Amino acid sequence: MDTLRAVRARGISKCFGDVVALDGVDFDVTQGQIHGLVGPNGAGKTTLLGLLLGLAVADGGTLEILGTQVGRAFAAPDGVAGFVDGPGLYPSLTARQNLAALARLRGQGEGAADIDDVLAQVGLRDVADDKARGFSLGMRQRLGLAAALLTRPRLLILDEPSNGLDPAGKRQVHQVLNQLAVDGTTVILSSHRMDDLEALCSEVTILATGRVVFCGPPSKLAAENCELDYRLRTSDPKAARQLAGEIEGVRIVDDVTARQDDELLVVRGMVPALDELVSALVKSQVAVRELAPVVSPLEAAFLALTDQQEQQESDR
Numbered sequence: 480m481d482t483l484r485a486v487r488a489r490g491i492s493k494c495f496g497d498v499v500a501l502d503g504v505d506f507d508v509t510q511g512q513i514h515g516l517v518g519p520n521g522a523g524k525t526t527l528l529g530l531l532l533g534l535a536v537a538d539g540g541t542l543e544i545l546g547t548q549v550g551r552a553f554a555a556p557d558g559v560a561g562f563v564d565g566p567g568l569y570p571s572l573t574a575r576q577n578l579a580a581l582a583r584l585r586g587q588g589e590g591a592a593d594i595d596d597v598l599a600q601v602g603l604r605d606v607a608d609d610k611a612r613g614f615s616l617g618m619r620q621r622l623g624l625a626a627a628l629l630t631r632p633r634l635l636i637l638d639e640p641s642n643g644l645d646p647a648g649k650r651q652v653h654q655v656l657n658q659l660a661v662d663g664t665t666v667i668l669s670s671h672r673m674d675d676l677e678a679l680c681s682e683v684t685i686l687a688t689g690r691v692v693f694c695g696p697p698s699k700l701a702a703e704n705c706e707l708d709y710r711l712r713t714s715d716p717k718a719a720r721q722l723a724g725e726i727e728g729v730r731i732v733d734d735v736t737a738r739q740d741d742e743l744l745v746v747r748g749m750v751p752a753l754d755e756l757v758s759a760l761v762k763s764q765v766a767v768r769e770l771a772p773v774v775s776p777l778e779a780a781f782l783a784l785t786d787q788q789e790q791q792e793s794d795r
């Protein structure tokens with residue numbers, strides 16, 4: 480057994496009728512890591528997470544979870560908890576009663592102290608005795624996380640855990656997930672939010688139309704795709720526009736915000752060309768007041784990779 484791998488998947492395929500949801504997916508997740516799964520709608524993220532949770536079985540390939548080969552049975556492997564497509568809750572029960580019922584179903588007993596503890600961890604202590612029916616999406620997500628935590632999982636699987644969370648809720652969930660990873664739990668989460676992934680994940684896997692198009696640290700992804708759009712604000716926009724037009728590798732982008740703001744210019748280029756522009760501005764005594772990517776490098780790289788993949792699919 481590979482002790483450092485929480486998940487090792489090779490050549491996983493899964494079809495729903497004619498739809499190929501996963502097409503030869505290799506997927507490795509190191510133990511104690513927070514691993515992000517990203518991809519456009521329909522890329523296969525939920526399908527893959529469902530396989531890890533034992534909600535479905537793959538049509539082909541091999542899957543090893545926490546050192547155990549997954550067979551053909553529909554069952555969450557030991558030590559694995561989480562949810563896809565939102566947590567399953569009993570609307571007529573309170574948050575506390577929901578957790579107690581789940582604990583009884585799992586043969587865990589009521590574990591009142593544990594229940595209070597996980598409710599506090601996810602920030603639901605004050606609404607512990609309110610019915611889940613009245614909970615917002617963000618509160619239901621947090622209750623789902625609490626239910627998973629109650630099992631003390633070694634592998635936690637979460638589909639879009641930040642959905643519906645306000646900034647405070649998001650920070651709290653991030654803290655919980657980071658602490659779990661510090662304590663050795665592996666976390667796999669899907670998200671459409673690049674800022675979440677950049678903040679949380681040491682590695683990300685990008686899926687596009689059922690295939691892996693990237694796997695590695697977010698910093699590697701950002702470095703692989705270098706041409707970005709930058710917002711440039713200076714003390715002399717007219718001079719800045721002229722200098723930007725003169726530097727090889729820098730293009731002025733027609734941007735809606737820039738059209739409404741005379742002082743703002745949006746320029747596209749790689750870092751070395753941008754460096755040249757900044758030094759030309761300084762030499763001409765034009766002060767640079769703002770120079771920042773319009774979208775994060777990770778998001779830009781994600782869009783470029785997934786566009787490329789979709790283009791290849793439509794050329795076939």
Ligand SMILES: Nc1ncnc2c1ncn2[C@@H]1O[C@H](COP(=O)(O)OP(=O)(O)OP(=O)(O)O)[C@@H](O)[C@H]1O
Pocket residue numbers: 495498499500518519520521522523524525526527
């Ligand atoms: N139970 C199902 N029956 C039929 N088709 C399905 C089923 N589940 C998923 N699919 C199809 O498989 C493909 C992958 O779906 P999946 O839900 O895994 O993607 P996703 O990356 O999670 O998408 P999203 O970001 O929209 O949640 C899609 O084309 C979807 O329509």
